[in-house]
Amino acid sequence: MRYLGLDLGSRTLGMAISDPLGIIASSYKIVRHDEEYARLVDDVLETVQEKKIDAIVLGLPKNMNNTIGPKGELSFQFKEMLEQKIKIPVYLQDERLTTKQAENLLINNDTSRKKRKKVIDSMAATIILQSYLDKNK
Numbered sequence: 001m002r003y004l005g006l007d008l009g010s011r012t013l014g015m016a017i018s019d020p021l022g023i024i025a026s027s028y029k030i031v032r033h034d035e036e037y038a039r040l041v042d043d044v045l046e047t048v049q050e051k052k053i054d055a056i057v058l059g060l061p062k063n064m065n066n067t068i069g070p071k072g073e074l075s076f077q078f079k080e081m082l083e084q085k086i087k088i089p090v091y092l093q094d095e096r097l098t099t100k101q102a103e104n105l106l107i108n109n110d111t112s113r114k115k116r117k118k119v120i121d122s123m124a125a126t127i128i129l130q131s132y133l134d135k136n137k
Helices: 037-051 070-085 098-108 113-135
Strands: 005-008 012-018 023-030 053-060 090-094
Touching: 005 023, 005 037, 005 070, 005 113, 012 037, 012 113, 023 037, 023 113, 037 070, 053 070, 053 113, 070 090, 090 113, 098 113
Parallel strands: 005 053, 053 090
Antiparallel strands: 005 012, 012 023
């Protein structure tokens, strides 16, 4: 089963894809958007069809006290948009601290600040997806 991991940011959507067995997540790409979520859903649909994706894992930002804020509500709305247009399951995965984990990983690998800025959301999507895959083995 192949999964697509998504990290929905305010200006970008980070994407990661699992291997066909659903064991290992890898960074895929970043899509820039200006809060045009309908177009973003079309971009996700294109990736789902092109890569033969079976399910989507969308990051759910929660506050540290486990409450859902405005960004979390946006993830719920985006999940509904995806489910209406793309007829595959969409799962939510807690994404607290994934961007920080991604940044630390890139810093430890001596990735320049300029390069980190370009790949951070895709790396966060990879961490979100890998967390989901590990939890559901």
